[in-house]
Amino acid sequence: MDLRPGAEVPLTGGAGQTVASNALASAAYRDGSPGKLLEANSELSKTEFKEGRLRKLFEPNFGEAFSRAVQTRLLGGGRKQVIQSFGTDPQAVVEHCLSASRLRRERDDKLTVAMLVFGVAFLPGLLLWLGAFWLRRTFAGSQDKKVNAYGIAALAALAVMALLLFVRLPLDGAAALYVRAMVIAPAVGWLWARQICERTARDLRARWLGLLSGGGVAAKIPEAVPRAPGETAAETLRQQLARLSAEQQSNVVFYAGPKGILGMGTRWGSWQLAEDLVARTGSDIHPFRSWDVAKAIHAQLKLLERKPIHTGGFPTPATRDWIVSPIGENATEVARPEGLETDGFRVKDFEVQRICNEQQFGSGNRHYLGVQFVLWEGQLVITMLVTVTVLHQTLRVEVTGYALGPVHPLFTTKPKAETKDVAKSLKFWETKKVELPVVPAREVVRLAVRAPFSRVPGFLDWIGGRYALPEPFGMRHVWAGPPWRHRFMADDALRAATPVLRVVHAAALKVLAENGVDTTRFGERSRLLSGFIQGVEPAKADVYDA
Known part of the structure; x- marks a missing residue:
């Protein structure tokens, strides 16, 4: 990779995760109203737009507000913990937000020069133009048609009066030239600004x-990319991006009640194999622990991609141990474990083993063994979790299914030129579509007014507005939908459950048999569950209404 100043950082999304990552990253380059992102709200997570003091003139567009919100949330100092984004690469999305912000900043630098030359030098005229623009937007946005009509008529009357005054000024000499220039200069600056805006757009x-x-x-x-050893800003940004990648590799996830496991989706199914531990006739049970059963299951789940016939099947699954921490349904932040048992954002292996063996009842975190499939290029994440518990003489092997669906369709819409219908010149009774400019006149004014303050983003947030992202925040789950509305995605989730359940049961029964346990009743129960799962349908297991 070229690490010289100005180097391009390639999209770092892993194999099979490009569509979801690219869809989210594309939001950084979009235009349009910031209210569009509110269309992607779901019952489980809602983004809000906090309006600014002068919304008409300083309101950001969709891409500006999205890039700013993501950078502040994921790279800001003292930020909260971030939920893992399974099926996407959050660092790639943040990098595109930074790239989009850099392009806009370069545009704003040019617009600032235009504002200084054609605006600040002729400030009275600029204020008059801005006032007319603000009034026009206010009247156009009014729900009362009469107010809108009266407002347009008033602006037209003012324009006529200004023209008459411009032609027959009561001044002469340098004052008259300046008055005429202060009316014309902002319009000339607007033409230059329009060219700048269109190139960037x-x-x-x-x-x-x-x-x-x-x-x-x-x-x-x-x-x-630091250019010199003392360049702290670039080094700080590099460390923040590295921290985001490390946080993505954490083995701690959070269960938020009806919202399911954050980042994995809601639970849609649960199958439990629970029977008493009884020794085989003529032998005793050899001592073993829950971790021994979980480790055997782990080894077999890694072989799910193997099959006896040459045909399509499971891709290579991601099998790992998870520490699941419970949080409130309406919790606004999460906290990962800290101390000698952790290494960065990960719980160490010996602590994972202890939790598996000892923390099975009462308060505290729990151990789950997970096998995860990222399908549809990151648009579908299927996670099957396995937990092994022993209470008194009963051993329970529970398998639960979680599914995270595709990102909201808003993020997969491609840009298209806006058009309007106009009458033909000769056949006036017929209409034709005319393509509108890429950057409308009102957008040029908005960008030019915001440009001088682009180096003070906090002020723009205050005066123009900003997004309030849902918490706890994760790049993927807050804008994901259920997979059940897509026929093939739903089929994939349902089909994954049966082979996973059978592999789990087979591995558990093998460990029990090797340690002198009578597996007769376990085997009967396993066959019964194997029959039930063939007719399973997705249900809202976490709200217990199935």
């Missing part, structure tokens, strides 16, 4: 389309 839209078309658009973030 086309670049942003090309990247938006490239990501959704699978073109492999690279994120260019030279500010993440």
Whole structure:
């Protein structure tokens, strides 16, 4: 990789995760109203837009607000813990947000020069133009048609009066020239600003389309590459990106009641194999622990991709041990374990083993063995979790299914030019579609007004508005939908349950038999569950209404 200043950082999404990552990353390059993101809200997580003091002039668009919110949440100082984004690469999304912000900042620097030359130098005229623009937007947004009509008529009357005054000024000499210049200069500056905005808009839209078309658009973030040993800003950004990647590899997840396991989705099915531990006739039970059963299951789950006939099947599954921590349904933040038992964001192996053997009842975290399939290029995440508990003489092997569906369709929409119907010049009774400019006139004004404050993003948040992202925040689960509305995704989730359950039961029965346990009743129960699972349907197991 080229690490010189200005190097392009390639999309780092792993194999099979490109569609979901690219869809989320494309939001950084989009235009349109910030209210569009609110369409992606679900029952489990809601994004809010906090309006600013001067919304009409300083409101950000969708991409600006999204990039700013993601950067602040994932790279800001003193930020809260982040939920893992299974099926996506959050670092790649953040890199594209940084890249989009850099492109806009370069545009804003040019617009700032235009504002200084054609605006600040002729400030009275600029304020008049901005006032007219603000009034026009206010009247246009009114729900009362009469108010809208009266407002337009008033603006037209003011324009006529200004024109008459411009032609026959009561001044002469340098004052008259300045008055005329202060009316004309902002309009000339607007024309220059429009060219600047259109060039950047086309670049942003090309990247938006490239990501959704699978073109492999690279994120260019030279500010993440230190140029000298003392360049602390770039080094800090590099460390923040590294921290985000390390947090993504954490083996701690959080169960939020009806919301399910954050990042994995809600639980849709549960199958329990629970029988008493009885020694075989003529032998005693050899001492063993829950970890011995879990370790045997782990070894067999890693072989799920193998099959006796040459046909399609499971991809290589991700099998790992998870520590599940309970949190409240409406919790606004999470906290991962700390201390000698942890290494960064991960719980060490010896502590995982202790939790598996000892923390099976009462308060505390629990151990789950998980096998996870990332399908549909990251749009579907199927997770099957296994937990082994022993209470008194009863051994219970429980298998639960979780599914995280595709990202909201909002993120997969491609850019398209806006059009309007106009009458033909000759056949006036017929209409034709006319393509509108990439950057409307009102958008040029908005960008030009915001540009001088682009180096003070906190002020723009206050005066223009910002997104309040749902908490606890994870790049993937807050904008994911259920997979059950997609026929093939639902089929994949249901089909994965049967072979996983059978492999789990077979591995558990083998360990029990090797340690002198009579597996007759376990085997009968296993065959009964194997029959039931063939007719399983998705249900809301976490709200107990199935």
